[in-house]
Amino acid sequence: MENNQGVLVACHECDALYRREPIPVNARANCTRCGSVLYRQIPDAMNRCIALYLAALMLWIMANSYPFLSLKVGGLVEENLLYSGGWALYKFGMPELGVLVFLTSIVFPFVTITGLLYLLIPLRFSHVPPFRGRVVRVVTTLEPWSLIGVFFLGTLISVVKLQDLATVIPGLSLFAFAALLFVYSGARANFDSELIWADKPNLREDGLGGSTSVVNCHTCGMLHLRDTHPERCVRCDAPIHFRVEDSLHRTWALLGAATLMLIPANLYPVMTVTKLGKGDPSTIISGVIDLMHAGLWGLAFIVLLASIVVPVAKLLTLSFLLTSVRRGSQWRPRDRTLLYRVTEVVGAWSMVDVFLVGMLAGLVSLGFLATIEPGIGATFFGGAVILTMLAAHSFDPRLIWDGMVSEEDDK
Secondary structure, three states: OHHHOOEEEEOOOOOOEEEOOOOOOOOEEEOOOOOOEEEEOOOOHHHHHHHHHHHHHHHHHHHOOOOOEEEEEOOEEEEEOOOHHHHHHHHOOOHHHHHHHHHHHHHHHHHHHHHHHHHHHHHHOOOOOOOHHHHHHHHHHHHHHOOHHHHHHHHHHHHHHOOOOOEEEEOHHHHHHHHHHHHHHHHHHHOOHHHOOOOOOOOEHHHOOOOOOEEEOOOOOOEEEOOOOOOEOOOOOOEOOOOOOOHHHHHHHHHHHHHHHHHHHHHOOOEEEEEOOEEEEEOHHHHHHHHHHOOOHHHHHHHHHHHHHHHHHHHHHHHHHHHHHHOOOOOOHHHHHHHHHHHHHHHHHHHHHHHHHHHHHHHOEOOOOEEEEEOHHHHHHHHHHHHHHHHHHHOOOOHHHHHHHHHHHHO
């Protein structure tokens, strides 16, 4: 398009600078250095996003208005709503875990959906909504913590685990939530952040003034000349910096805290299942073993992968990346960036165990027949997962390429 001629775009993961060129419909432009996506060409993206986010909002309302799951044992029926898992954890004396489940499965998705609708609908009619930059910052911050897919996986695992205990009856809310997952994912896939800033285009090539040193805003992607850049972005008013301040120190600190959290998380019970007055506490490992003994090998593998393999692998991977950056390693920077990208994406799926415990605790409360109580291990595990996610967000992948950039400049 003519108004995009000469517009520049910087890669968020390696800081490579490109001229934004026209690409075919449904295509995407990738960074030639690290392989990350720079921008995409989505046909009728504005109308698609508005329609999908409106549908997501209606499905969210339905999912929170009707019964989610019901458990039937003989003549007893235990019914819960979508928020029951978080509320059950709160009642069992784990308010921090209950709030975490409530925020990541209900509140953050709602804020993300309504925030984008607040931005897109006025822009569709050529009106700039008030506080646009502030809303963009909130949505950008909360979107990675909207764990709808992880919560739904935890729900499916809880349904399988309860098959031997009672009859599980899915409610209308469960189907609405499943539809919400697909619609919300489709909306995110069709979203282009440039829709929000059409009236404030990015830095153009003729504005460089012979310099190629720029600072990239990680909230809206606006480029600023490094020698003259303000403390806050001129487009979204977010704080901007050449590199994340104290990235290595903060990431090491968060990794250390997460490692300490994982020790009690695996030693203490995450829940206690009581049947007819008898029950034993269950740790993460013993829960996996019980699933294997029950013949549920696929489910045991999922729990093992999400609750043990992924957290440990994430700690080791981030430690390797931090060490390589500290030593100024020149070894395969593209592969290290890909390793970081995968680590950042899969880390949130460890929350499936926390959602599982909350779902079971909220649903199974049948008095003497059966009860499920969360254990202190779940709190430690939830803390470990959050700390590893914060560690991944605090690590600046551009540090991987700084040594490569300087080497190229020397040549």
